[in-house]
Amino acid sequence: xxxxxxxxxxxxxxxxxxxxxxxxxxxxxxxxxxxxxxxxxxxxxxxxxxxxxxxxxxxxxxxxxxxxxxxxxxxxxxxxxxxxxxxxxxxxxxxxxxxxxxxxxxxxx
Numbered sequence: 001x002x003x004x005x006x007x008x009x010x011x012x013x014x015x016x017x018x019x020x021x022x023x024x025x026x027x028x029x030x031x032x033x034x035x036x037x038x039x040x041x042x043x044x045x046x047x048x049x050x051x052x053x054x055x056x057x058x059x060x061x062x063x064x065x066x067x068x069x070x071x072x073x074x075x076x077x078x079x080x081x082x083x084x085x086x087x088x089x090x091x092x093x094x095x096x097x098x099x100x101x102x103x104x105x106x107x108x109x
Contacts, residue, residue, distance in 0.1 A: 005029050014038045022047045026054040026103075034059040036109070040092040049098035049105060051075070056105045058096075062086045065093045066107060075100035081109040 001022040003010050009030040019038040024031055024047065036059050049056055049070065060066070062081055065088050070077040077100055096105070 025050045051103040054103040069097040077105040079107045
């Protein structure tokens with residue numbers, strides 16, 4: 001999945017049976033990505049994000065394991081899922097890497 005938007009917003013629901021990764025670039029806008037209807041392919045699946053003066057919301061299942069490698073400058077990156085009593089999938093990990101400058105990246109379920 002690839003998304004590149006400036007001064008606009010994108011909302012995308014991934015319906016493919018297997019999610020193979022994404023590249024998201026957003027400048028002065030917003031992106032919503034819904035991954036709740038898909039599964040992770042390999043042991044590591046990557047989302048590369050470049051978020052400047054913008055916001056990115058990514059909806060993922062509660063049992064997915066997340067690893068953040070996001071550099072922030074006057075921005076933030078946060079997992080807002082509620083994971084009480086959920087069995088986490090330890091075989092797969094979603095790796096999120098990139099930059100958030102004057103913007104934010106949120107994970108929700």
